[in-house]
Amino acid sequence: MPAPDTIFALSSGRPPAAVAVLRISGPRAGEVATLLAGSPPFPRAASVRTLRDPASQDVLDRALTLFFPAPRSATGEDVLELHLHGGRAAVARGLRVLADLPGLRPAAPREFTRRAHANGKLDLAEVEGLADLVAAESEAQRRQALAQASGALSRRVVAWRSRIVRALAFAEAGLDFADEGDVADDVAAGIAGEVTPLLAELREVLADAARGERVRDGVVMALAGPPNAGKSTLLNHLAGRDAAIVSPVPGTTRDVVEVHLELAGQAVTLLDTAGLRETIDPVETEGVRRALARAEAADLVLWLSDTAELPPPALSGAVCLLSKADLDVSPAPVGWLAISVATGRGLPELVARLEAAAGRWAGGEPALVTRERQRLALAAAASALANALAPHAGREELQAEELRLAAHALDRLIGKVDVEDVLDSLFSTFCIGK
Numbered sequence: 001m002p003a004p005d006t007i008f009a010l011s012s013g014r015p016p017a018a019v020a021v022l023r024i025s026g027p028r029a030g031e032v033a034t035l036l037a038g039s040p041p042f043p044r045a046a047s048v049r050t051l052r053d054p055a056s057q058d059v060l061d062r063a064l065t066l067f068f069p070a071p072r073s074a075t076g077e078d079v080l081e082l083h084l085h086g087g088r089a090a091v092a093r094g095l096r097v098l099a100d101l102p103g104l105r106p107a108a109p110r111e112f113t114r115r116a117h118a119n120g121k122l123d124l125a126e127v128e129g130l131a132d133l134v135a136a137e138s139e140a141q142r143r144q145a146l147a148q149a150s151g152a153l154s155r156r157v158v159a160w161r162s163r164i165v166r167a168l169a170f171a172e173a174g175l176d177f178a179d180e181g182d183v184a185d186d187v188a189a190g191i192a193g194e195v196t197p198l199l200a201e202l203r204e205v206l207a208d209a210a211r212g213e214r215v216r217d218g219v220v221m222a223l224a225g226p227p228n229a230g231k232s233t234l235l236n237h238l239a240g241r242d243a244a245i246v247s248p249v250p251g252t253t254r255d256v257v258e259v260h261l262e263l264a265g266q267a268v269t270l271l272d273t274a275g276l277r278e279t280i281d282p283v284e285t286e287g288v289r290r291a292l293a294r295a296e297a298a299d300l301v302l303w304l305s306d307t308a309e310l311p312p313p314a315l316s317g318a319v320c321l322l323s324k325a326d327l328d329v330s331p332a333p334v335g336w337l338a339i340s341v342a343t344g345r346g347l348p349e350l351v352a353r354l355e356a357a358a359g360r361w362a363g364g365e366p367a368l369v370t371r372e373r374q375r376l377a378l379a380a381a382a383s384a385l386a387n388a389l390a391p392h393a394g395r396e397e398l399q400a401e402e403l404r405l406a407a408h409a410l411d412r413l414i415g416k417v418d419v420e421d422v423l424d425s426l427f428s429t430f431c432i433g434k
Contacts, residue, residue: 005026005104006104007105008095008107009106010022012086015087019083020087021082022081024098025115026077029067030067033067035054036049036051036082038052042067043069044066049064051082051084061090063083065080065083068080074116074121075115075116117415123416127415128371128373129147132145138262139265143366145216157410164198164403166194167191171403191399192389202381202385205368209369209370209374211361212369215366215367216370218267219263219266219361220299221298224291224292225305226277226305227276228275229324230323231272232257234321238259238354239259239270255274255290259272264358264362271298273292274287276291292315295318300357301315302321305321308320319353320337323340377410380405384406
């Protein structure tokens with residue numbers, strides 16, 4: 001096999017910054033340190049070196065250098081990090097010098113992480129956690145992604161798979177010693193002893209998968225109601241900025257306006273939708289259709305009306321808000337909360353309700369399963385285990401095959417098999433320096 005290319009990229013934030021990290025990975029990483037600093041690097045020891053352009057001997061920078069020989073590095077290859085001063089000119093010159101060195105090329109997006117996966121430094125679940133950690137916008141997303149990237153799901157999968165292998169050993173024993181009368185009972189008891197509690201554990205994790213996916217994607221809350229009920233005003237108040245146009249003209253909001261914020265540590269997407277009413281305007285009609293569809297799909301609907309008009313049947317579970325309560329101080333109907341953005345009436349209680357709703361998804365320990373792909377793989381393993389427990393009337397080979405299918409599903413979950421179709425899509429979300 002030919003040696004892989006040596007790649008490089010800016011792995012820190014866009015300059016200007018206090019420090020800029022240039023990362024080099026591949027067989028020539030150590031040689032790069034010698035060319036730029038004049039002597040071999042010190043393995044796993046931070047040192048301040050004067051870096052020079054090998055072609056002109058111009059001083060590039062006084063930089064902190066770190067060298068991690070393979071295989072004990074982030075990518076499993078030789079890795080060199082150059083911590084330059086983070087000015088635009090310093091970074092640009094450093095990248096130009098690296099590009100001029102023979103055998104080096106700029107890294108493609110995702111390439112560092114893909115090499116880490118290929119070299120066994122990260123399995124697929126950990127890679128997905130790393131991608132989610134980079135994209136995390138809320139505390140709940142950060143905690144959940146960090147657990148995934150640190151191998152929380154991977155460790156459980158390895159433990160689950162070892163239990164399946166033990167059950168498979170019982171099944172194989174039944175096949176090898178089928179003629180011995182006392183073996184069948186021992187085989188059945190051994191398989192049931194391993195698989196029954198494992199199946200219950202997988203089903204418990206699957207039951208929590210919706211929470212993990214919701215934390216990762218964020219909770220969706222929709223503002224719905226008749227025109228001029230104060231939806232856009234409330235959206236702007238909760239967002240803390242003028243995200244939606246506020247006008248006394250009915251039908252001003254025609255498309256869905258989205259605002260992203262954080263409540264109780266959970267990422268929330270707040271939707272301002274078109275006022276729901278009968279209209280002959282084709283554009284507004286489409287806006288009403290979209291508004292109703294997005295509201296029906298939301299995790300929580302806030303129904304606003306200044307006349308206590310009830311929501312349509314499709315939104316019967318909505319939180320009902322009597323808006324513009326500054327214009328009418330009479331008590332709100334039973335089950336309604338009176339609010340006024342102008343005076344602040346009811347807003348603290350509303351925010352508390354929204355935080356409680358968001359907190360239901362974000363509370364407790366981070367969920368193990370956070371993506372649909374993971375959930376489907378785990379569901380396939382659980383289904384195979386359930387089939388393995390079913391009576392087989394002497395067909396132990398079928399039972400053994402179900403156990404193999406369960407183990408294969410877990411292998412897919414962490415990327416040991418059948419993952420090439422997943423990798424390109426997953427790694428496309430990474431930035432160049434990752």
